[in-house]
Amino acid sequence: PGGAKSRSCVLPFKGDMSETYDVKIGGKDGGARGTLKLGAEGVKWQARESERSVSVKAADVNTAEWVSIGKHFQLRLRSSDNTDVRFDGFDKSDQKKLAEYCQNTLSAGLQVLKYDVQGKNGGEFVVDGGNLVFKVDHKQSFDINLADVAKASLNAPKDEIVLEIVQPENISKKQDSLLEMKFYIPNTEALDEEDPEEPQKKSVDLMHAEITKHLSEEMENDVVIKLEEIRCRTPKATFDITFYSHHFKMVGPSFDFTVKYKAVKDILVVPNQNHHNFVVIELDPPLRKGNTMYHHIVSHFPEYDERDIDGERETWQLNLPEDFDDRFDEFKFKDTVKEKMRGTLEEVFVQVVRLFSSQPGHPTRVHRNGKFREHLGEYPFVKASVGPNNGSLYILDRVFLFLEKPSIVIRFEDVETITFDRQQKKSSVANSFDIKIKQTDGKANEFNLIPKKEFENMAQFFKDVSSGKFEGKKMKIANYTEGGDDEGEKSSDEENLNRAGAQGNRMEDEDDDESSEDEDFQFDATKAGSESSEHSSDDDDDVESGSDSEAEKMARKEKKKEKKEKKKKAE
Structure with a gap:
């Protein structure tokens, strides 16, 4: 795609007068805008918002091409080793100056290329030097420099070739970059030109073999x-x-x-x-x-x-x-x-x-395994869930690790607070609890449905790490009610659904004694007592309303019975 209209001015370039253009770098990882300088020794493009730069020496340029792309134009400089560099966003009026520069400084005439712009997705592939060219009605539609291809994979059952593109190391995460391309080659057979005596091969096999010849594969040694x-x-x-x-x-x-x-x-x-x-x-x-x-x-x-x-x-x-x-x-x-x-x-x-x-x-x-062990003293993890997915929360000496889906790694040094929360709804007793790990960068991860037997081990371990390694400045334990506004909020409907889903998926039998009252598990004894009485009264109300509904049902049944008996007598 073309960029915005280019702007040119005159700036010194190693003692010579040179043209500069405000254009974008083209090609597979193009899109970044920068300044292109044309000098006596070659061309240099410098990105605006990063340290990325591209240089081409005048002696290395073999051909120069001028391509119309939408409303704007692209300059391509191709080297003798078949690698090329592309710059997008030139105006048509720039063609004359660039043609003179290419002829006089680069010793390469500016060739004008015309592309097929019908938008058809069916055509033919041709390997031309170091480029894979796609043609429609014998006119070039687009091309891929094979030096940019990391690997060509053959999916023989589907007659497909997948090209994986090399990614630059310093490209911005905000930029779009081509990752892979997939091509379907019809299931036709062709003779192997190198050895006609060999059995016939499909076109997709021959094309894959031709492409892989130009890819830089690792040597066995x-x-x-x-x-x-x-x-x-x-x-x-x-x-x-x-x-x-x-x-x-x-x-x-x-x-x-x-x-x-x-x-x-x-x-x-x-x-x-x-x-x-x-x-x-x-x-x-x-x-x-x-x-x-x-x-x-x-x-x-x-x-x-x-x-x-x-x-x-x-x-x-x-x-x-x-x-x-x-x-x-x-x-x-x-x-x-x-x-x-x-x-x-x-x-x-x-x-x-x-x-x-x-x-x-x-x-x-x-x-590897650290000092922490679950309540039985055997494993360095506790059972937990993230959303609807059950897994294991590993507590090592320096990191948290959750497996399996999604896999999560949190370093202790990045943890600001750890919040404990009992999930008790209409019952005075919680069989599990949640923890919320808030990091120094503001991110937070919540792990649900941890068995209450693990509470003491985890709380003591976190306190020891906080005081021993971070002097109480990190990995501080907090209650939801003691934290910020977001920590005092009730669980959302989505969180409750996820928790219910995880609880339903967990394939384990819980001990009967987990439903008994556990005073040691209460994080705040005073608050727990008040909650217990509140939930008890709620439960009593539920029982009473249940009794009323049963009485009403019995009364309705008696009335129906009386009506049936009256009908029988009337008959």
């Missing part, structure tokens, strides 16, 4: 290690994960992901009741598939690895990069990753991700 059949709960699939020097790839049956190590924030390893360990990788930025965002990779591993025989751990062979020693020498846990490692699948997975994701001065932290 760049693979550090490949771990197969890693079961993940989020995203839900079984993946083969290949670790490279600066990223790892997750290849699943339906979709794949590429994760850069510097996107890994922390790793959390926690147990569940089914003798499995969850390994949670926290990501920023998150993975994205369409409109779905994955802020965490949640995988699970058995407590006992079937590959361990007679107590002997499996041996894993790693291919470490040449710069391994220099790159990771500052980290104390560097020796946990070696060319030959012995351990379970989980141990190798965690150690490799931890070391390779550690950045200079910022080692990746692995959070």
